[in-house]
Amino acid sequence: MEFFQPATWSEALAMKAAHPEAMPIVGGTDVMVELNLDHRRPEAIIDLTRISELTQWGTDDGLLRIGAGVTYSQLINELGDRLPGLAIASRTVGSPQIRNRGTVGGNLGTASPAGDAHPPLLASDSQVELASTSGVRRLAVGEFFTGPKRNAMRKDELIAAFLVEPARGPQQFSKVGTRNAMVIAVCSFALAIDLERRRVGSGIGSAGPTPLRAIEAEEFIQGELDWENRARPSDATLRRFGELVAAAAKPIDDVRGTATYRRHALAVMARRCLEWAWAAA
Amino acid sequence: MGLGRGVKVSCTVNGHKQVADGVWEGESLLYVLRERFGLYGSKNACEQGECGSCSVYLDGTLVCACLVLGGQANGRSVVTIEGLEGAKVQQAYVEAGAVQCGFCTPGLVVATHDLLHRVPHPSEAQIREALAGNVCRCTGYAKIIDAVNLAAGRL
Amino acid sequence: MRPRLAPPTAIRGRVGDGVQRPDGLLKVRGEFPYSSDLQVEGMLWGATVRSPHPYARILSIDTAAARTMPGVRAVLTHEDVPGKNLYGLEFEDQPVLAHDFVRYWGEAVALVAADHPEQARRAAAKVHVEYQVLPPVVDPEQALSPGAPRLHPNGNLLRHVKIRHGEQAARADVVVKGEYEIGMQDQAPLGPESGLAVPDGEGGVDLYIATQWLHIDQQQLARVLGLPLEKVRLTMAGIGGAFGAREDLSMQAHACMLALKTGQPVKISYSRPESFVGHVHRHPGRLAYEHGADRDGTLVYVKARILLDGGAYASSSTAVIANATCFSAGPYRCPNATIDGLVVYTNNPPCGAMRGFGSVQNCYAHEAQMDKLAAALGMDPVELRIRNAMETGTEMITGQVIDGPVPVAELLRRVMSFSLPIGVEGRGEGTPLTSLPGGVSNTTHGEGVTRGVGYAAGFKNIGYSEGFDDHSTARVRLFVAGGKPRVEVHTAAAEVGQGMVMVQAQIAGSELGVNEIVVLNADTRIGSAGSSSASRQTYITGGAVKAAAEAVCKRVCEIAQSELYPANVLRIENDSVVGADGKPIVSLATLLGDEVIEETRTFHPRRTHHLDPETGQADAHMQFAFAAHRAVVDVDTELGLVKVVELATAQDVGMAINPLAVQGQLEGGAAQGLGLAVMEEILVKDGVIRNASFTDYLLPTILDMPPVRMDILELGDPNSPYGLKGVGEPPTISSGPAIVAAIRAATGRDITRVPVRPHDLTL
Structure with a gap:
């Protein structure tokens, strides 16, 4: 195993190009578990913690551009008002120790269907910025996930940042786990309401091979919501929204829960998230 | 040693410069602290960030040492339980009866120190949320909450 | 060459004082040396090659490639076991290193010692073992079936404890039946198995070890190592919890073998996943019960069949099943009983001691039955329990007359008399998420949340039973x-x-x-x-x-x-x-x-006697301890998520030698009970553990464990020193059943399996 510690982003990209099998590490909350428990022995590791721009965020043409090394704690403390859905999701990530180290960039790199950041990123149409020595490209987050723990990155690429619009309306996130803290999602749901464009975005976590959007549910509810007067949707509408979210999931039975329960829970969470969000609209 | 070339880890630990040579690239900061620097206070209970027993400060931030790669600590400043200015928290844990087997205790003391630094008089809900990443198997946590309150009263 | 151990500290205090722990200051400063912290000059690291199959015949073991790996000092197999390659707490049925068969997933097959733990791991991966994979026996009922493979020479039935007490054909006005299933719980002490073996250069070895019983380790090690007792010296090292997980040998023999072979000190320190296969677990069980009672609620009979899965090796299974059977009726008077307790070998992970030792599994069943009976009778469940509560002089279903204070009714009255915590509706807007089911995962702001209250009582023996010479x-x-x-x-x-x-x-x-x-x-x-x-x-x-x-x-x-x-x-x-x-x-x-x-x-405490093999009658136990719990839970009935709001307990401790420590036992024991009730389970599929890590084997966090209100009685046992009673286990026995009773009350569902899972409450 080799250990690289680039001081600059261009150096990092060059190293990744030269060592495409190298594993990038920032917060270590996924990578170190694999190393400590002997699940993985990468040929090389590239430590990206020396690259200061990765830990920074700013605006880029109306979008927030958030460096891949920004931690969950930073997201909660510095961006909670602009990205409330992601902040709620971040608060459910592990413990303070984990949130102080873990990053959305790492969550994307691992691309676990259970990654807590994914549903809010999907719900607000985020993009992932990938970089290599041959250039930079931006991918819609929905296209980024390609399978369980698989993503659309080329081997010579690193995640530079993600881009997301500041909230234009209420956002919610909800996650089921079998303990009251420190738990990997059995399933999760995110909702982002755009009051200006009258759009609703959704994201489903841990109930399919990749994080998913519930497109039909989004379309349904966009048509049903009383955008003028903001009246509470009927129980039947809320329930239907939940059903459509559940229908969009592709869950399996695994060690954390059953497929049937996941669908059931998604319907409940979707209904509740919508009700909470709309009440705040 | 057949594990690759090895790296040099050079950092400040509890205010002292520490250097280890020939560190296997996959070694965690936890392993480096324990087996290279002889600082066994940070505990190896799960090595996956789920129990908090290896909580340390890395450049002033509360982290699990098991989730930091040894090489990532280069040039950084680490404070472990052995170097913590935490006498009040430590005394409170003893007095409240919050220590049984004690394997979780160093991590809890560091996490409590971090909490009280940020929130000097935390509510019970704040205590519980802040310490949710520190698993204790012996006490059932009641006396840990007592200890935090006791320490908060003193700070 | 001795590692640094904790220095002895002068302690001041008298019986009854809340003395502070002498090791407390060392522990809070990180200076207390645990077994995994030990080190001496020239120390090697041991690693263990483990079976990837739950059941297989070993055809060959090739260590040649491993031996040539960098840093490797020794590679050992069953051929290198110097003495008898069998050990065990009750009988010797477990090899130190597997030779002909592996009988569970994760069984130790070979050992490596190397300069660095990574070198040891890499070399261990190069030990080539050729297996003939066999279909495993993974169901305890299947283990008893005539066609099942015999996993050990004496067959798969490890022990059958029978209780035939009173009238065997008793009839009753009201009969309730139920079947219950208990999942496999892990002790999960925070300190993984570890220790340091130092050869003395004269053929002997010193082992610094975290164990629950130095001498039983020593006896087993001497036989395995083929050494006289005095050549195998054990010293207690700092221990990171135990709870039953350190009763059996884990890495002790392995470290000693490697140290004797290499002539160098060897440390073995398990990772958390390895710890899950490195020690025994709490037996999973299936319990079928029938209770009969008069119309006024007086118990007439109990019938039960208790089947525990002992896994691949015996460990303390035969004693666990005796407890499960002897205490199967709970702390209640019952004149007639027909109980069959069976524990069997399978190819599942070996099970043995864990806090509560057989009395945990049966408590879930007998307490569910008492609630069921109360419902059938239209009685208050606590009143039913009090009506049947054991008292001084009650004859157990084993025929033993219980002497000394037996305050079962009093304990129940006391937990009932604690005021109830404020309900969901009374908490209003500012309720922090942390106090709701799901916590900060933001699953409810009060929607779907229903409160439930449940009660349970339990008892068990203190000390060794069945004629064992306890001393x-x-x-x-x-x-x-x-x-x-x-x-x-x-x-x-x-x-x-x-x-x-x-x-x-x-x-x-x-x-x-x-x-x-x-x-x-x-x-x-x-x-x-x-x-x-x-x-x-x-x-x-x-x-x-x-x-x-x-x-x-x-x-x-x-x-x-x-x-x-x-x-x-x-x-x-x-x-x-x-x-x-x-x-x-x-x-x-x-x-x-x-x-x-x-x-x-x-x-020596007073003597106990063997259970009659046909009737299970005997004065088999030395002392009994009793506790009762009340649980208050909030359940999100739509999502099936549970927040335990409060536990209240009353326990007779006889005399609190150290009140602060007694409280710690009551709180900590209840937390382990809570764990089994709502989250802790080793998931085994086809003999393979699927969640051997703290990511998926969930322990209660500080956000899961509620406050415990306690009423500690000191009624004084006339037979014991200072009148004290054992304290550690009763809190783990009735806490979980009280929680499950509260969940039943909140949801109206007939829950028959623990841990209770969200889908059990919703689908």
Whole structure:
């Protein structure tokens, strides 16, 4: 195993190009578990913690551009008002120790269907910025996930940042786990309401091979919501929204829960998230 | 040693410069602290960030040492339980009866120190949320909450 | 070459004081050396090659590639076991390293010692084992079927305990039946298995180890290593919890073998996933019950079949099933009983001791049955329990008449009399997410949340049962050092976190009236103390320390009298000999000078007897402990998520030697009960553990464990030292069943399986 510690982003990209099998590490909350428990022995590791721009965020043409090394704690403390859905999701990530180290960039790199950041990123149409020595490209987050723990990155690429619009309306996130803290999602749901464009975005976590959007549910509810007067949707509408979210999931039975329960829970969470969000609209 | 070339880890630990040579690239900061620097206070209970027993400060931030790669600590400043200015928290844990087997205790003391630094008089809900990443198997946590309150009263 | 161990600390205190732990300051400063912290010059690291199959025949083991790996100092297989390649707590049925068959997933097959743990791991991966994979027996019922493969020479039935008490064909007005299933719980002590073996250069070995019972380890190791006992010396190292997980050998023999082979010290320290296969677990069980009662609620009979999955090796299964059977009816009078308790071999992970030891599984069943019966009778469930509560003089279903205080009804009344916490509706808008089911995961803001309250009572034996010669030895020395009297206490009792060191000092302090007590580190230079298990150590080793201290005190008084100090009644107080009037006569420093007074005593509690093999009748148990719990839960009935709001408990501890430590046992024990009730389960599929990590084996966090309100009774047992009762296990027995009862009350669902999963409450 080799250990690289680039001081600059261009150096990092060059190293990744030269060592495409190298594993990038920032917060270590996924990578170190694999190393400590002997699940993985990468040929090389590239430590990206020396690259200061990765830990920074700013605006880029109306979008927030958030460096891949920004931690969950930073997201909660510095961006909670602009990205409330992601902040709620971040608060459910592990413990303070984990949130102080873990990053959305790492969550994307691992691309676990259970990654807590994914549903809010999907719900607000985020993009992932990938970089290599041959250039930079931006991918819609929905296209980024390609399978369980698989993503659309080329081997010579690193995640530079993600881009997301500041909230234009209420956002919610909800996650089921079998303990009251420190738990990997059995399933999760995110909702982002755009009051200006009258759009609703959704994201489903841990109930399919990749994080998913519930497109039909989004379309349904966009048509049903009383955008003028903001009246509470009927129980039947809320329930239907939940059903459509559940229908969009592709869950399996695994060690954390059953497929049937996941669908059931998604319907409940979707209904509740919508009700909470709309009440705040 | 057949594990690759090895790296040099050079950092400040509890205010002292520490250097280890020939560190296997996959070694965690936890392993480096324990087996290279002889600082066994940070505990190896799960090595996956789920129990908090290896909580340390890395450049002033509360982290699990098991989730930091040894090489990532280069040039950084680490404070472990052995170097913590935490006498009040430590005394409170003893007095409240919050220590049984004690394997979780160093991590809890560091996490409590971090909490009280940020929130000097935390509510019970704040205590519980802040310490949710520190698993204790012996006490059932009641006396840990007592200890935090006791320490908060003193700070 | 000795590793650094915790230095002995002087302790002050008397029986009944809330003395602070002598190791507390070291622990909060990170200076307390645990077994995984030990190191000496030239130390090697051991790694274990484990079976990837739950059941297979070993065709060959090729270590050639591993031997040539960098840093490797030894690679060992079954051929290198110097003595007998079998060990076990009850009988020797488990190989140190598998030779013909592997019988569970993760069984040890080979060992590597290397300079660095990564080198050891890499070499272990190069040990090539050729297996003929066999279909595993993974269902305990299947294990009993005629066609099942025989996993051990005597067949798959490990033990069948029968209780035939009273009328076997009894009939009753009201009958309730139920079937219950208990998942496999892990003790999950935070310190993984670890230890350091140091060869002495003369064929012997010193092992520094975190264990619950030094001498049983020593006996087993001597046979495995083919050495006389005196060549295998064990010293207690700092322990990161135990809860039953350290009763059996794990890495002890492996580290010793590697150390003897290489001539170098060897440390083995398991990772968390390895720990899950490195120790036994709480038996999963299937329990079928039938209760019959009169219309007024008086129990007429209990019938039960209890089937525990012992897994691949016996460990303490035969004792666990005896407990599960003896206490199957709960702490209630029941004149007629027909109980069959069976424990079987399978190819699942081996099961054995865990806090509560057989009385946890059956409590879920008998308490669910009591609630069911109350519902059938239209009675209040607590009233039904009180009506049938055991009392002094009650005959158990094993025919044993229970003596001493038996406050079952009182305990239930006390937990019922605690005021109830404020309900969901009373909490209003500002309710923090952390106090709702799901916590900060933001699953509810109150929607779907229903409150439930449940009760449970339980009991179990303290100490060893069934004729086992329970005993412990203590040596107490009194001498003058630096002008002050000092007492040294030496036993082999394992401090597992419960505070045994402190308790021994308090007892010696009380008996000898000396202020400075030092408890020496436990080791095998003194006689066995038995295990720190069965809630027995304060009783048995406490009894031994008391006896030895009394003997020392007697000698001091004799010396004082022989030197003509004019008092008939002498005792020691505050470092001086005092007369009947309590006034100091002479200081111990003056009286003793250079003299050292040392006494060693072995303490035996009253004897117990074997269960009759056909009827299960006998005075098989030494002491009984009782507790009751009330649980208040909030359940999100739509999502099936549970928040335990509060636990209340009442327990008779006889006499609290250290009240602070007693509270810690009641709170911590309840947390482990909560774990099994709502989240903790080792998931085994086709013999393979699917969640061997703290990511997926979930332990209660500080956000899961509610406050525990406690009513600690000290009713005094006439037979025990100071009237004390074992304390550690009862909190783990009835806490979980009370929680499940509360969940039933909240949801109206007939929950028959623990841990309760979200889908059990919603689908």
